[in-house]
Amino acid sequence: MTGSAVPPSSPQAAPSFRLAYVPGVTPSKWVRIWNERFPDVPLTLHSVPAAEAPGLLRDGGADAGLVRLPVDRTFFSAIPLYTETTVVVAPKDHVIAAVDEVTAEDLADEVVLHPLDDVLGWERPPGEPAFERPATTADAVELVAAGVGLLVVPQSLARLHHRKDLTYRTLVDAPQSSIALSWPEEATTDLVEDFIGVVRGRTVNSTRGRTTSQPPATTDQPKRKRPDAGRGARRQGGGTKGARGAKGARRGKPRRRS
CATH class of the missing domain: 3.40.190.10 (Periplasmic binding protein-like II)
Incomplete structure (x- = not known):
């Protein structure tokens, strides 16, 4: 069986x-x-x-x-x-490759692709719309490489779809993901x-972790009480009065030997 x-x-x-x-x-x-x-x-x-x-x-x-x-x-x-930082993907020989960051206004005269799987949540990107929307971000990257237009995406997606003939620059005034x-x-x-x-970066010994929390250490020895200051003083000389008495005794005359 x-x-x-x-x-x-x-x-x-x-x-x-x-x-x-x-x-x-x-x-x-x-x-x-x-x-x-x-x-x-x-x-x-x-x-x-x-x-x-x-x-x-x-x-x-x-x-x-x-x-x-x-x-x-x-x-x-x-x-x-x-x-994430939002970036513009463009060919390496595009004019925006000469700057560190761009604005939406800089893209006003550019064709900006808007794939159907866009994750930035805007109704319409800046610039001029393409004739049709690419099905995926990967398709849009291919169109950028072909010189059809530019693409605005989170930086991680620009890295994911990196090509040697493309680059990207920060878009400072765009939605972020x-x-x-x-x-x-x-x-x-x-x-x-x-x-x-x-x-969240909790350590193995974190008390908030379910499987990693450690019980507090225990001991069979009872804790010792701290000595009372007044009792100590009385034991040593009976308090302030006892201390003066002992001092006075040293001032007295020594006993005569018989």
Whole structure:
């Protein structure tokens, strides 16, 4: 008789933690810390488009996710982690490559691509719109390389889709995208709490961690009471009056020997 595989939802299944992450996010640092701290609990990564991440978490496809804000706070808990710089992607020989940063006004006469998977949340980027919207950011990058237009994205996406013939510059007056750790509020499991501790930089000995907290040290020796100052003084000489009496005794005449 052959045994059947235990489904992940079964209480007999070995514990594991499933982490979703959106393009541009690099979870390697937190994964490394998790593997060092919880070697018996494997962490599996699930790359998911930014627009699909909330649905994946809502349907239980992952325990938590590194997602782009905003999220539905009536259903999800979220811990903001950082906000990205917004940049303009352009060919290396474009005029903006000669400056360190640009403004939306500098792009007024440029064709600025607006992919359907845009994560900046604006209705219309600056500049002139293209004839049609690219399906993805990756498609838009290809169009930039072909000289069709420019692209405005979070810096991490510019790095993700880096090409040797392209560069990017900071756009100072544009919306920004923030990254957060998010999970369904009603599914705040012990493993989720453990990963929150990793992301927030709690140490192994942190008292806030679930599995890493240490009980306070105990001892069988009772604490000694501090000596009472008045009692000590009375023992040594009966207080101030006793001290004067002892001094006066030294001033008296010595006894005559018989």
